[in-house]
Amino acid sequence: MAADGTLVxxxxxxxxxxxxxxxxxxxxxxxxxxxxxxxxxxxxWGASGTTVDTGGRWLAIGSLRxxxxxxxxxxxxxxxxxxxxSAAKNGTVQNIAxxxxxxxxxxxxxxxxRNWHFxxxxxxxxxxxxxxxxxxxxxxxxxxxxxxxxxxxxANIARDAVEHLKLEFPKGREALDYxxxxxxxxxxxxxxxxxxxxFSGIGMAPGMDASWPWLVDLFGGRQSxxxxxxxxxxxxxxxxxxxxxxxxxxxxxxxxxGMITGWQRVETAK
Amino acid sequence: xxxxxxxxxxxxxxxxxxxxxxGCDALVSAPRARALVQGAEQATQRWxxxxxxxxxxxxxxxxxxxxxxxxxxxxxxxxxxxxAHAAANFVDWRVRVSGLVERxxxxxxxxxxALPARSQITRHDCVEGWSAIGGWAGPPLALLLNAAxxxxxxxxxxxxxxxxxxxxxxxxxLKSRTRYYESIDLVDAWHPQTILALRLNNAAxxxxxxxxxxxxxxxxxxxxxxxxxxxxxxxxxxxxxxSGRGGYWPDRGYEWYAGI
Numbered sequence: 210m211a212a213d214g215t216l217v218x219x220x221x222x223x224x225x226x227x228x229x230x231x232x233x234x235x236x237x238x239x240x241x242x243x244x245x246x247x248x249x250x251x252x253x254w255g256a257s258g259t260t261v262d263t264g265g266r267w268l269a270i271g272s273l274r275x276x277x278x279x280x281x282x283x284x285x286x287x288x289x290x291x292x293x294x295s296a297a298k299n300g301t302v303q304n305i306a307x308x309x310x311x312x313x314x315x316x317x318x319x320x321x322x323r324n325w326h327f328x329x330x331x332x333x334x335x336x337x338x339x340x341x342x343x344x345x346x347x348x349x350x351x352x353x354x355x356x357x358x359x360x361x362x363x364a365n366i367a368r369d370a371v372e373h374l375k376l377e378f379p380k381g382r383e384a385l386d387y388x389x390x391x392x393x394x395x396x397x398x399x400x401x402x403x404x405x406x407x408f409s410g411i412g413m414a415p416g417m418d419a420s421w422p423w424l425v426d427l428f429g430g431r432q433s434x435x436x437x438x439x440x441x442x443x444x445x446x447x448x449x450x451x452x453x454x455x456x457x458x459x460x461x462x463x464x465x466x467g468m469i470t471g472w473q474r475v476e477t478a479k
Numbered sequence: 480x481x482x483x484x485x486x487x488x489x490x491x492x493x494x495x496x497x498x499x500x501x502g503c504d505a506l507v508s509a510p511r512a513r514a515l516v517q518g519a520e521q522a523t524q525r526w527x528x529x530x531x532x533x534x535x536x537x538x539x540x541x542x543x544x545x546x547x548x549x550x551x552x553x554x555x556x557x558x559x560x561x562x563a564h565a566a567a568n569f570v571d572w573r574v575r576v577s578g579l580v581e582r583x584x585x586x587x588x589x590x591x592x593a594l595p596a597r598s599q600i601t602r603h604d605c606v607e608g609w610s611a612i613g614g615w616a617g618p619p620l621a622l623l624l625n626a627a628x629x630x631x632x633x634x635x636x637x638x639x640x641x642x643x644x645x646x647x648x649x650x651x652x653l654k655s656r657t658r659y660y661e662s663i664d665l666v667d668a669w670h671p672q673t674i675l676a677l678r679l680n681n682a683a684x685x686x687x688x689x690x691x692x693x694x695x696x697x698x699x700x701x702x703x704x705x706x707x708x709x710x711x712x713x714x715x716x717x718x719x720x721x722s723g724r725g726g727y728w729p730d731r732g733y734e735w736y737a738g739i
Contacts, residue, residue: 240503248606248607249608256602256612257543257545257602257609257610258609259547259549259609259611262611310500313504314504314508318508319606320728321513321732323734324517327516327520327523328515329516330519331522414523414738414739415536415739416523416699416738417527417530418536418537418602418698419697419698420527421530421531422537425537431602431610432610435608
C-alpha cells in the first residue's frame with residue numbers, strides 16, 4: 210500500500226497516450242466544427258431543412274438590426290459580442306455565429322476547416338478504437354470506471370455531490386480511485402458522448418447514408434443527426450469545463466504529472 | 480519590480496492565448512500541414528468504397544419533397560451565350576461527350592429527352608450543412624458512356640459547365656480559374672443513380688437549378704452536381720483542368736471526393 214507522500218503509478222501508458230491524442234483530436238474537432246457550423250448556423254429536426262424551408266428549424270444564430278441573436282425554438286436571446294455578431298481578429302465587427310477566437314481557423318474558411326475536421330475525426334476514431342480495446346480487455350474499465358452497486362446508491366451520489374460543491378476533494382490513497390460522479394462523467398464522455406459524436410457525424414455523410422441508411426434512421430434523418438452532433442458537442446464542452454476546473458481545484462501540478470509521466474504523488478491526508 | 484501581480488497574470492493569460500490562437504492559424508493554413516490533413520480524403524473515399532461501393536442513395540417519397548428547393552452557387556449565368564440559349568428555351572443546346580471515347584457524341588436536348596429516363600427523389604446535401612429533397616429525372620450517365628464507348632485508359636469523367644462562377648463572363652477554357660467544372664471517378668460515373676437531370680419535381684429544370692442539364696451524383700455533396708453541363712469529357716488525368724484538383728471547389732480547398 211502506498212504511504213502518503215510517495216510516488217505511485219497512476220495511469221498506464223495506454224491511458225496517457227490515448228488521453229493526449231484525444232485531447233488534440235477534440236481540440237481540433239471543436240474549433241473546426243464551430244467554423245463549419247458558421248457556414249449554416251441553423252439546426253433542424255428531420256431529414257431536410259434550408260434557409261427557404263424552415264419548418265423543422267429549432268435553432269438559429271444570426272443578427273438582426275446590428276444585434277447578435279440566438280433563437281431556440283420561439284425564444285430569442287440577445288447575444289451581441291459573443292454569438293451572431295462579434296469583433297473579428299482585426300477588430301472589425303462582423304455578423305458571424307461563433308466568434309473568431311472560438312473557431313479554427315479564426316477566419317471563415319469552410320474548406321480548410323473541413324480538411325482538418327475530417328483528419329481529426331480519423332484520429333479520434335482510431336485512437337478511440339485503441340482506447341476501447343485497451344479498456345475492455347485490460348480490465349481498466351472494470352477496475353476504474355464501472356461503478357459498484359454500493360457506489361450507485363443515491364446516498365453515495367448525494368454525498369459525492371455535496372463534497373464536490375464544498376470543494377472537498379479526497380486526500381491520500383482515496384484520491385487514487387475515481388468517485389462516483391467522476392466515474393459517471395468519464396464513462397459518459399468516453400463511452401457515450403464521443404461515440405455519439407462519431408456516429409452522428411457519419412450520419413451526415415451522404416456517402417455513408419447510402420451504405421448505412423439505418424444509422425441516419427436511428428437519428429431521425431440527416432438534419433436531426435446534425436442537431437444531435439451539435440448538442441453532443443455542447444455536452445462535451447460542458448465536460449471539458451468541469452474537468453479542467455476540477456483539475457485546477459484539486460491540484461493541477463500533481464494531476465498533470467500523473468497524466469503525463471504516469472506517476473503521481475500521494476497527497477498527505479489532513 | 481518584477482512581482483507577478485494578479486493583473487499581470489491575467490494579462491499574461493490573455494496574451495498567451497492570443498499567441499496560441501495566432502500560432503494555431505499559422506499552423507492549420509501552412510501548405511505542408513494542409514497537404515497532410517488532406518490525406519484523410521483518400522482514407523474516407525477508400526472506407527466508403529469498402530463498405531458500400533455500389534450502395535444506392537436513399538430515395539424518398541413524393542410527400543417528403545421540400546416545399547421550395549433551395550438554389551445555390553450560380554443561379555443566373557451572365558454569359559451572353561448561355562442567355563441566348565435560355566431565351567430560345569435551349570432548343571439548340573448540345574451536350575458533347577468527348578475525350579477518351581471510341582465515338583465522340585454531340586447530343587441535342589431533344590435527343591437527351593428521348594433517351595430512357597430514371598426518376599429519383601433524393602436528398603441534396605450542401606457542403607454548408609443544409610439539405611433539400613427533390614425529384615429528379617433524366618437519362619443515366621451510363622447510357623451515354625455506353626453509346627460513346629469508354630476507352631480502357633479513361634479514369635475520370637469531367638463535366639464542363641457554361642457558367643463562370645464568381646468570375647468574368649466568357650473566360651472559359653480548360654485552364655480557366657472561373658469556369659465551373661467538376662469530375663467524378665468511374666465508380667460514380669457508372670452508378671445507376673448518376674443521371675443527367677433534365678427535370679426537377681415534374682417540370683423542366685429552371686435556370687436557377689441548372690437548366691437545361693445538370694449532373695446528379697447522389698452520394699456526394701451538392702457542389703459535385705455540376706449545372707449547365709455542355710461537355711462531358713473522359714480523361715485519364717485531372718491536371719489539365721482549372722488548378723488541377725478536379726473541380727471548381729476542389730481547386731479552392733474543398734474535398735474532391737465529397738461523400739462526406
